Amino acid sequence: MNRRDFLRCAAGTGILGSATSSGALAAGGWFPIATSTAASGEASVAALDERWTLGLSSVTRDSLGAASGEIEILHGRIPATLRGTLYRNGPARHGRGGRRYTHWFDGDGMLQEFRFDDAGLSHRGRFVQTRKYREESRAGHLLYPGFGTRDASLRQPASADAMNPANISVIAHDGELLALWEGGSAHRVDPRDLSTIGRQRWSEASAGLPFSAHPKRDRDGSLWNFGIAPGSGRLVIWHIGADAALRQVRALPLPGGGAGGEPMVHDFAITARHLVFLLPPFEFSAAAYADGASFLDSHRWRADGAMRALLVDKADWDRQRLFELPAGFVFHTGGAWDDRDAVYLDYQRYADASVVTGYARQIMRGEPARADNRAVQLRLDLRGGGAQEMKIGGHGEFPRLHPRHIGRRYRYRYALADGAADAATRQPFFSAIEARDLRSAIALRYDYGAGIAAEEHIVVPRPGGSGERDAWLLGTALDWRRGRTLISVFDAAAVDAGPLFQAALPYALPLGFHGNFVTA
């Protein structure tokens, strides 16, 4: 498609139209523009800063794309041995029929494909054709509730999969792609044209069970995952063999037992011997859900509760241990490993669940919110049974590591971080990335600068390389001032030197969540 058409679409009724006409954004959600102390030049810049809401706009067509000739190279060249495809997923349609969702996590998932081949870099994007997406496309308006949006005008979903937007992540699996949500099935996608094959059905007994968006690839090539079904009192654990066949799936009683009170858990970690779950005191109430509250609003924060760490023995899932930590909330873990005496795990710790109950709603209304957290390393003592936490970094999100270090000791951790201009522009996203050396505690940073929201950056091992930093760091960013999405390649060992390669799509994509690289 051509750039001018898309931008016109983005700026006019096409992309943000549904938000504006519903009044969701127009009804006073915009933050105050200039401050009295700002110099006039700064004020005019600040006045334009609401454009970060482009990151929460909607793509209103099923697919889009740009060939290599339509993508502007801003800097450098593609490394000669970087060949393969970065796949990403995220909500890209935040409403329909004049109605806007109230939460960032509600919208329909759109897969983005950034292909690096001998012809250069090309891009394609296509919505996952979930049942929900197809039904709502036909109807021309929303039919089903979302994670954080529900009212009497929306249908009661017959199952979690009836409202499955497949909008969090994407992995390669058995020659196909799996578009991942966390409350229901994965969706199978054909990598040749990003068309949706259907819901993944591993077995009869596991059909429709929750399959989280953060499966972990073990050293033997097998895949671990989990899911929590609200109201079931159970933790579903999945183990899929390197041959892509289901090895085992079980629904284990959650600690505490009984249905109700299931904690909201988005991610987990693996070590050589354990699966590690952090269970925040943010718990599901079936009564609230029965009263019509959204899935999110059916959760209760218990400030006097503990966050618990649950260890499950990979060899015998009934062998479990529980540790108590101060109350807190978490989306993402970084890495984890164990030795004879302890399990170590790093994660971004929030003081409470306001990142999901507040922040992710406020930004949908155009309000520049912030949700503070810090990177901590947790040590679970396998002998004494105690737990300690140590701060290892500041405000950040989307931690990633070298894929071969998942489940084993690692030294380098990559995450989004605050940029120098974030406070001034008041964009509610991160404009910097950092590569943190956990041994020296030195973090190398690259700051995209004012007006750019960095998205998750992932580690792509260099072919033939063996070291933990013998890799590239690949990631996208939304340049919301210029209305275009950037893709950059860094040397993982010299992130602070800036990108080896950077290019700009001729259009802007809404901000996504997670992705993975598939080597050609």
Next chain:
Amino acid sequence: MTIRHKAAALLSALLATTAASRVLAAEVDLQIHSSGPTSGSYYIAVHEYADGFPGDGATTQLRVAVGASEQSVRLPVLADGRYAIAVFQDLDGDGELDTNLLGMPTEPHGFSRDARGNLGPPSFEDAALHLAGAQRLTIRLAD
């Protein structure tokens, strides 16, 4: 093929012998819409009581082969009254609504009034409706 409960057979006999009296009958033309494959059988259960809904408390049950994604099924004549109807599509021919490890149905199923439960089947009250005379009902199956 039609399987009838004894109660339904008795009811039909009763209706036949008292046709001239003031017993009212409901003749229901049930439209089943399924987005699943057009194979297997529909199991249709008509419940008169909350007790045993949507399980084994049906007063009338029947099975019909699936022939189309939108299919019309004429129910046995019922006495005028309040009923809830549950339908599932038996895809694997085992005569049961299959479920996963957590007891969630894994075959297409649906209820009268297109009732949906909160994290489980709907209540009898949510699915129940008054049936009288010649009537057309639609149930959309979800999987």
